[in-house]
Amino acid sequence: MPATDLSLLIDAALEAGNIATRYSGPQAQRWDKPEGAGPVTEADLAVNAMLERELQAARPDYGWLSEETEDSPDRLTRNRVFVIDPIDGTRSFAEGSRTWAHSLAVTEQGEVTAAVIYLPMRDLLYAAAKEQGATLNGRPIYVSGRVQLSEAEILAAKPNLDPRHWLSEAVPEFRRVYRPSLAYRMALVAQGRFDGMLTLRPSWEWDIAAGDLILREAGGRCTDRLGHPLRFNNAHPRLNGVVAAGSEVHENLRSRLDPRGIGISA
Incomplete structure (x- = not known):
């Protein structure tokens, strides 16, 4: 249906x-x-x-x-x-x-x-x-084909660059840009206007459900901060952040995140 x-x-x-x-x-x-x-x-x-x-x-x-x-x-x-x-x-x-x-x-x-x-x-x-x-x-629409994270434009709020989120506190090099609506950020990545997005704080399902499908149908990957697929209609409708991009940029971002950084606001 x-x-x-x-x-x-x-x-x-x-x-x-x-x-x-x-x-x-x-x-x-x-x-x-x-x-x-x-x-x-x-x-x-x-x-x-x-x-x-x-x-x-x-x-x-x-x-x-x-x-x-x-x-x-x-x-x-x-x-x-x-x-x-x-x-x-x-x-x-x-x-x-x-x-x-x-x-x-x-x-x-x-x-x-x-x-x-x-x-x-x-x-x-x-x-x-x-x-x-x-x-x-x-x-x-289709996601960006960008491969190198150092050349990528990533939609993210500034607290996502807190070194405690990243392995060995080494924040990867990319250009950070920002838009206030989380849904719009996800749509812009699906459109290929930007190369990826991330939000590392717990995220409400209603902010990201639509963007999850639009991104994936545009050829991108959309997971939580640990790389797990997003699942919805949970008893507590909050997910463990979002990392979304084309496959190469997604892997470069996700693999550098410290899994112990959960709970830091970003």
Whole structure:
């Protein structure tokens, strides 16, 4: 069912963009979630409400996992689950930036089978279905063919360069660049605009599920920081970081990471 799920996700993402863009950055009401969980705006909640209503009506037998919905163990009993971030990059949205995204995915028994990342302010719609390739605005995309890590541009936040993350505290040489939305970073690597991305802190499933499939369908490798394939719909929906790139750059990054560096914020 990946193909029909993808059509459903595309339609839902476009409608999410219509809703979110009615709000104007800093004018959208914003508040902080409890326990330092980050900001949320009225746009996040409006988009989430529409997605939950429409997607669950279309697929009532699918489970539901979203950043803006209280989690329920019911999803653990479902073979297929929606994994949703209504707005990835809420801080950027609230500041009036154009680099926030809607991130929508369907998983089946832990594997992503359909995915969309949509940036309405940039008119960029990345999409993929299992074994059908990845596209940007309907055209096929592929990861970079870069081989040498020293020549690579890697999307990463600055704390990822903490020497404690790396074997013998030797940070590999590459050019670090940054974009605020984690989903957008993954999409940019799938597009070949950048050679790889990494985030070494524990990562919420809704931030990375869509990007995982889009990257892999674009010919890249996407794993946790230890090189394990990403699996979704876990009881605690957080994964051990993300390393994503073409095969050569991915191996060069992953093999230099210190597996004992788990827990250092990055």
